[in-house]
Amino acid sequence: MIASFLLLGAALFYLIAGVGLLRLPDSLARLHAGAKASSLATILALAAAFAHHGGLWTGIMCAGALLFVFLTAPLASHAIARCVLRTRLDDSVPVRKGKESPIREADEPPPQSSRHSKHSERSERRLSMQT
Amino acid sequence: MILVALILILFSILAAFVRLRNATTSADRVIALDVISFQAIGALVGFSLLDGSPLAIESALVIGLIGFLSTLALTNLLLRDVGSPPPSS
Numbered sequence: 001m002i003a004s005f006l007l008l009g010a011a012l013f014y015l016i017a018g019v020g021l022l023r024l025p026d027s028l029a030r031l032h033a034g035a036k037a038s039s040l041a042t043i044l045a046l047a048a049a050f051a052h053h054g055g056l057w058t059g060i061m062c063a064g065a066l067l068f069v070f071l072t073a074p075l076a077s078h079a080i081a082r083c084v085l086r087t088r089l090d091d092s093v094p095v096r097k098g099k100e101s102p103i104r105e106a107d108e109p110p111p112q113s114s115r116h117s118k119h120s121e122r123s124e125r126r127l128s129m130q131t
Numbered sequence: 132m133i134l135v136a137l138i139l140i141l142f143s144i145l146a147a148f149v150r151l152r153n154a155t156t157s158a159d160r161v162i163a164l165d166v167i168s169f170q171a172i173g174a175l176v177g178f179s180l181l182d183g184s185p186l187a188i189e190s191a192l193v194i195g196l197i198g199f200l201s202t203l204a205l206t207n208l209l210l211r212d213v214g215s216p217p218p219s220s
Binding site: 003004005007008010011012014015017018019020021022029034035038039041042045046048049052053055056057058061062064065068069072073075076077079080083084086087088115 | 132133135136137139140142143144145146147149150156157158159161162163165166169170172173176177179180185188189191192195196199200202203206207208210213
């Protein structure tokens with residue numbers, strides 16, 4: 001009974017992660033939705049497995065899986081965030097520039113800045129290589 | 132109730148796959164794959180609760196390992212042609 005409720009909570013948090021992936025406008029916002037809600041849902045799912053099965057070996061496996069998830073989920077999120085920040089095509093890092101809105105639509109063209117830094121030139125070169 | 136939870140998890144996997152299909156950048160696809168690996172852990176735990184055998188938890192552990200390694204490999208692949216980081220002002 002308690003395992004069913006724990007698994008239902010896990011399913012609700014997985015659903016929050018999926019809806020956040022669908023509806024949030026920015027890559028970093030989607031990363032925020034995906035990483036944390038999925039971690040909490042994984043705790044709840046493994047707790048449901050331990051509450052349903054019991055036993056020593058299942059407990060060891062659940063604890064190992066939980067420890068592994070908590071070791072690796074921040075590392076994976078950090079790697080993805082670094083990848084997003086370094087491969088984005090414009091220079092508007094929303095943390096540094098406070099004037100414009102950090103949320104920008106994906107279809108909207110990037111804002112044209114007067115100065116061209118090394119990063120944007122490299123991005124344009126990569127775009128021309130792709131096309 | 133376990134079946135309802137499994138159906139909800141499968142709908143969330145479907146939502147992540149829709150994001151994987153409609154992604155605008157490659158980093159979005161990596162994010163969607165990371166979330167899909169976590170949701171596969173949840174789906175395997177749900178199947179083990181339906182089935183009654185605790186063997187699926189070990190496969191959940193293996194799926195978590197593979198998801199983490201594939202995420203690191205894909206981010207390194209995306210960062211390979213960017214080069215050195217831009218000089219911070």
